[in-house]
Amino acid sequence: MAKRESKLSDKIEINMTPMIDVVFQLMSFFMCTLKIVTPEGDFDIRMPLAAAAAAPDDQQVPPVRVKLSAGPDGALAAIVMNGTTVSDFDELRKKVVAIVGTDAGPNSLAEKTELELDCDYALKYSNVVKAISAVSGTVQNGQIIEMIKKIKFTPPKKPGS
Secondary structure, three states: OOOOOOOOOOOOOOOOHHHHHHHHHHHHHHHHHOOOOOOOOOOOOOOOOOOOOOOOOOOOOOOEEEEEEEOOOOOEEEEEEOOEEEOOHHHHHHHHHHHHOOOOOOOOHHHHOEEEEEEOOOOOHHHHHHHHHHHHEEEEOOEEEEOOOEEEEOOOOOOOO
16 A cells, blocks of 8 residues: 655645735725714703603793904904903803803703804814803802803814815
8 A cells, every 4th residue: 555645744825815805895885884973062961861841932042152263373362252352261251140140950041041152263272171161160169050051163164264
């Protein structure tokens, strides 16, 4: 009998090219079908468990618009609230308190009021945070007083567009 020689020393090569092609096709498929949702800027997402039918509003809530203008270096140049120039964030807080009051309970004016922030494209982000802090609440005598909870942003506009 002839002795068979085994060719175990030869390695079997696996062609990886088709597998890599399939992986790239799957990646491109998922990247093309991904839908990116733009954030709406709503900071309060607590939903009630069950709510009764809402009665019609007897008190109309005026819209509050705040425009933050930037200087050439990105620093805050001006604050305008509903067409009136405001000197600083403390005065902005006082004007918001004058509009919504200090009552923060359910169905309060502070709960219903919505504020729209219109910020210049070049404005430094720290000024946006200061504006949100000024309109969303304050601390008095160690107590947190909530003010406007619904804050939305206008889409940013690049200069010259």
